[in-house]
Structures are given as C-alpha cells and as structure tokens.
Amino acid sequence: MxxxxxxxxxxxxxxxxxxxxxxxxxxxxxxxxxxxxxxxxxxxxxxxxxxxxxxxxxxxxxxxxxxxxxxxxxxxxxxxxxxxxxxxxxxxxxxxxxxxxxxxxxxxxxxxxxAGGLFPPPLRVTARPYRRDVPAVKHVGLFGPLALRREARRAGFDDVLFTEPGPGLAPGGEALVTEGCTWNVGFVDAAGRVVWPAADVLPGVTMRLLRQARPGALVRPVRMGELPALRAAFATNAAIGVRAVHAVDGHRFPADDPVLAELRAAYAALPEDRLAD
Missing domain, CATH: 3.30.470.10 (Aminotransferase class 4, branched-chain amino acid transferase, N-terminal domain)
Structure with a gap:
C-alpha cells in the first residue's frame, strides 16, 4: 500500500x-x-x-x-x-x-x-557518458539514468556505469568514472586499498557508512584507462549492500577479492537503528 x-x-x-x-x-x-x-x-x-x-x-x-x-x-x-x-x-x-x-x-x-538478499550476484556493466541533474540531490528525475540502464540491459549487460570527461580533456578523451545508475561505485587498488571516485556524485548512505566503517580509503579521480591496474570493483546502495562488479565492458574483475568480503562483513556488522526508538 x-x-x-x-x-x-x-x-x-x-x-x-x-x-x-x-x-x-x-x-x-x-x-x-x-x-x-x-x-x-x-x-x-x-x-x-x-x-x-x-x-x-x-x-x-x-x-x-x-x-x-x-x-x-x-x-x-x-x-x-x-x-x-x-x-x-x-x-x-x-x-x-x-x-x-x-x-x-x-x-x-x-x-x-x-527486499532481496544482501550482497546479490556480481554485476556486468557497460560504461556510458552521463551526468545526472543536480547530482548531490536524490531526486525523482530518473528518465536519463533508466533510459541508459534499459539500453545496457538490451545490450546484454546488467547495468550502466556513468563517466564524464576529465578536467582539461577534449571530447573523446579519457573519461573519469563517476557513479552507477542507482548506486555508488568503489574500487580496490593493487595495494588492497579501497578507492572511491572523486567526482560530483550522489553521496550515498551506504558509501558513507562504509567510509566510516573502513577509514583510510582513498578518494581520487578514477580514469577508465586505469581499470586494468585496479584489483576489484563493487557497487553499493542500501538495497544491495556491497555487490561485486565483475566486468566493465571488456575488462573483467575477480568477484571474490578478499577486500570485498571484508567490506561485506563490515557492512553486516554495522549497528542498526530501530524505527521504534
């Protein structure tokens, strides 16, 4: 109802x-x-x-x-x-x-x-250029993101990952990773550190909780061209917790990186606020 x-x-x-x-x-x-x-x-x-x-x-x-x-x-x-x-x-x-x-x-x-189960199966996504209107606000204007998600699924992917041109880059140059259709994206670098893209994106609640639970993460620009140098990728929002991203277009990531297991454990262990309090 x-x-x-x-x-x-x-x-x-x-x-x-x-x-x-x-x-x-x-x-x-x-x-x-x-x-x-x-x-x-x-x-x-x-x-x-x-x-x-x-x-x-x-x-x-x-x-x-x-x-x-x-x-x-x-x-x-x-x-x-x-x-x-x-x-x-x-x-x-x-x-x-x-x-x-x-x-x-x-x-x-x-x-x-x-609700489905926390931590659903890994995602296979395609990268597309897109910037949401007023990115800092979780607003109801979802036509653009959902149109791109629809295109991605019709092309055989699970979802879409957004990118935008980096500072000083000409059109068609190397793009920066920003966020997913309805989720924040994070990565694990070669040293096992969590990396969050530095971009004008929605500050997701799950992302904020994970940053509090696992301090020391890096926040920096993530370029599409550096994906092969990163160890793992994941999506986060309240519905899915921490969900592995096992492919971005033609590049594949392992879905069982131990850092992802640590993030899931940290998220599951977070204290729950009671609605009745």
Missing part, C-alpha cells in the same frame, strides 16, 4: 507527482524486526534535500513515524522478511508553470516492497 502522510494515497496525489515529476526520495532497507543501517543518515538526507528542492523544513520524526507505521502494516498483513522502503517527498500543489512559488506543504509518500 502507498501512503501519503500516513493514510492511503489518493489518485489525485499520485497523479500530481507523476505529472510534475518533481520531488526527492531515499530508499532504506528495513530488516525484519525494524532495524535500519544508517537511519539517521537517510533522515538527514531527506531534511537536506527538502530544503534544497522545496525551500521547506521537514520533520524527521514525522517521517520516521510514517515508515514505522508502514512496516507495522506489512507485518499485520502477514508479510515477513526485510523490506525496501522508499520515502518520496513531493508537493501536490506545485504548479508546473510557476514552480518558483513557495511550497505549500510537502507531503511524504511511503511505498514498501520486499
């Missing part, structure tokens, strides 16, 4: 979001029992993005309550296991002709679906 501010969503509310496609969201994984890794970071993101997108304040405890109620309903309906909960903030009164007018009262849409 989709709810807006804790009650079943109306057709008019959903139509307003669909027709304007303006808002922001976060997706969090709620483990059976109500625990969430990085709950505070997810709520912090919603508050920050609401100020950026709507110029409005958002009460994080209000959001927490809506998520808790949605999970309780799922349990009451007999559904068990982990859940992926998406929280979308939008304004049904937004005027597509005059979007600069002050936001009325941004609403909180909560949707729930069963």
């Amino acid at each position: 989709a709810t807006v501010d804790g009650v079943p969503a109306s057709t008019a509310q959903l139509a307003a979001l669909a027709l304007t496609n303006y808002g922001h969201f976060t997706t969090l994984r709620v483990e059976e029992g109500g625990g969430v890794r990085g709950l505070g970071l997810h709520l912090e993101r919603l508050v920050r993005d609401c100020a950026a997108v709507f110029g409005a304040a958002l009460d994080p405890e209000r959001v927490r309550g809506y998520v808790r109620e949605a999970c309780v309903r799922e349990a009451a309906d007999g559904r068990s296991g982990a859940l992926n909960v998406r929280v979308t903030v939008f304004d049904p009164a937004l005027d597509i002709v005059r979007p600069a007018e002050p936001a009325g009262d941004p609403r909180v849409l909560v949707t729930v679906r069963p």
Whole structure:
C-alpha cells in the first residue's frame, strides 16, 4: 500500500507527482524486526534535500513515524522478511508553470516492497557518458539514468556505469568514472586499498557508512584507462549492500577479492537503528 502522510494515497496525489515529476526520495532497507543501517543518515538526507528542492523544513520524526507505521502494516498483513522502503517527498500543489512559488506543504509518500538478499550476484556493466541533474540531490528525475540502464540491459549487460570527461580533456578523451545508475561505485587498488571516485556524485548512505566503517580509503579521480591496474570493483546502495562488479565492458574483475568480503562483513556488522526508538 502507498501512503501519503500516513493514510492511503489518493489518485489525485499520485497523479500530481507523476505529472510534475518533481520531488526527492531515499530508499532504506528495513530488516525484519525494524532495524535500519544508517537511519539517521537517510533522515538527514531527506531534511537536506527538502530544503534544497522545496525551500521547506521537514520533520524527521514525522517521517520516521510514517515508515514505522508502514512496516507495522506489512507485518499485520502477514508479510515477513526485510523490506525496501522508499520515502518520496513531493508537493501536490506545485504548479508546473510557476514552480518558483513557495511550497505549500510537502507531503511524504511511503511505498514498501520486499527486499532481496544482501550482497546479490556480481554485476556486468557497460560504461556510458552521463551526468545526472543536480547530482548531490536524490531526486525523482530518473528518465536519463533508466533510459541508459534499459539500453545496457538490451545490450546484454546488467547495468550502466556513468563517466564524464576529465578536467582539461577534449571530447573523446579519457573519461573519469563517476557513479552507477542507482548506486555508488568503489574500487580496490593493487595495494588492497579501497578507492572511491572523486567526482560530483550522489553521496550515498551506504558509501558513507562504509567510509566510516573502513577509514583510510582513498578518494581520487578514477580514469577508465586505469581499470586494468585496479584489483576489484563493487557497487553499493542500501538495497544491495556491497555487490561485486565483475566486468566493465571488456575488462573483467575477480568477484571474490578478499577486500570485498571484508567490506561485506563490515557492512553486516554495522549497528542498526530501530524505527521504534
């Protein structure tokens, strides 16, 4: 069931979001029992993005309550296991002709679906040039990324990895790796150090948790041409945890690098915040 501010969503509310496609969201994984890794970071993101997108304040405890109620309903309906909960903030009164007018009262849409297992099978991806609009905001404008994901899957890949020209590079020059379609990407260098691309990307909650759990990682530009010198690659987001990337176009990475196992163990060991607290 989709709810807006804790009650079943109306057709008019959903139509307003669909027709304007303006808002922001976060997706969090709620483990059976109500625990969430990085709950505070997810709520912090919603508050920050609401100020950026709507110029409005958002009460994080209000959001927490809506998520808790949605999970309780799922349990009451007999559904068990982990859940992926998406929280979308939008304004049904937004005027597509005059979007600069002050936001009325941004609403909180909560949707729930069963979560798959953490750490799913490795990904095979293709690199494509693309830069998301307003990369620092997790917004609902997903047409560009999903169009490229669709092309990648039609070409036989699992997903798409984004690149952009490096500083001072002419068009067609060596590109910089940025992020995945709906995930952050990381690498392991020859010395066993984790490397995060230095790029204008979404600061993913899972990436932030891993950087806290495993300090000492490098943050630097990663060029496509240096992939053969790197030992392993992985994707991260709240739904998948740490997922190996075993190929970028024609270059293959091992999916069983021990550093990836260490990252998975570190992520699994993170304390869970309780929705009921």
